[in-house]
Amino acid sequence: MTHVYTVTGMTCSGCKASVEKAIQSIDSVTNVSVNLEQSEAVVNMTNHISIKKLQDALSDKFQIFETNTSKNLFDTIDIPENNSSQLRQLFPLFLIFGYITTIAILLNIRAWETSNFMLDFMGLFYFVFSFFKFLDLKGFSESFKMYDPLAKVVPKYGVVYPFIELGLGLLFITRVQIPLALIITIIILGITTFGVTKTLLDKKSIQCACLGTTLKLPMTKATFIENTIMIIMAVWMLIKIYN
Template sequence: MTHTYDVTGMTCNGCKASVEKALSALSDVENVEVDLNSGTATIKMHKHVGVDALQNALSDKYTISEKDTKNVFSSTQTVKEEKSELKQLFPLFLILGYILIASTLLNIKPWNINGFMLDFMGLFYIVFSFFKLLDLKGFPQSFGMYDPLAKAVPAYGWIYPFIEVVLGLMFLMRFQTNIALIVTLVILGITTFGVTKTLLDKKSIQCACLGTALKLPMTKATFIENAIMIVMAIFMIIKTLDV
């Protein structure tokens, strides 16, 4: 069942992330989508959760109440209102496609697999950090919902986009690439662990891979995206050791 509620007290994307995180933590809540512009929260539940329980999950800054319009129960209405997963992930696939094409063109004559991988990882970090920096205030809270280190050390969420910028430049400039590869394995390994746990727990939360500017769901595509980078980093480290 899906219900839509009015939420007051939200002023920024950070507030939006806080509300989504608090409501998503409730055991009977399957998915939470907060619209900052309309001040509403659409909550998909395994079984009905009362307004009092929802309010108790939020800080005193926010007030949640039932909308005057009727709640959405019909599966037909839900299907019409919800975007398909593929459509939601289209921006991610489009960006990855552009990065793939650019990396290929940069190394096609003559073909250089090492250069392709380094350019792919460099462009990946630069492009993805750009979207995170568009809303630096809201990103840390969204990121902390699934990344274990960002959850334990909030400051890590604030500096993570800048870490991506530095790593991207290191790969593109071929500067200390071995260090960049090791750091990639560490930070993406931590994030992938959190993504895997979220998927196994079947929690539906917003993915922060492209920041909060683009609303993307946490899906297997997020896992695959990180896995590709990890496999590339491992491949390059092995090649370096062989040399």
């Protein structure tokens, strides 16, 4: 019998090899084929193997779920549990956004100006998010190219990307070359958002690289929303500058 599973947490060919080796070691498994880009594992087995047994064979870095390719309107779906689990996974992202927003507000609360708030928010955003990417630059680049269209074509772009973010953060915080920084923001986040949207529409279960690989975040609508907020801010600021 053959079963198809979704495996999250894989960011590189080494992860793929680890997953294949771990599952292959289970009794009753005759063959394993892992697709890194699709985050899928096709497992041939002589007897049925429970998800728990498969998960126990994998390291904590990876999560495995059964892929139901014939789901319809009458399937039983445990929505509250899935939503709760997803919210727990995304908690670090919400917490970081909360910190960035609070600091940006405090920096401008005495002499409030929306433009300065946005520039501080965007600068802090890039500083914090680039920091997490630098913790595992190679892992980030491998994960990033799984959904960013430009990183797929030019793999080195994934290595350079955190440096671009850091540079943009400096420009926004120091108020240097703001129009250029806004245009670059719209371009790079626009490209990434296109890839994120395609991934969500294709319903692929892959790891989001927005906070690097240290924090294992799933690719969700929250990723789309965070990029969209930054793009809207950048467009709004450009319009204000040139009007």
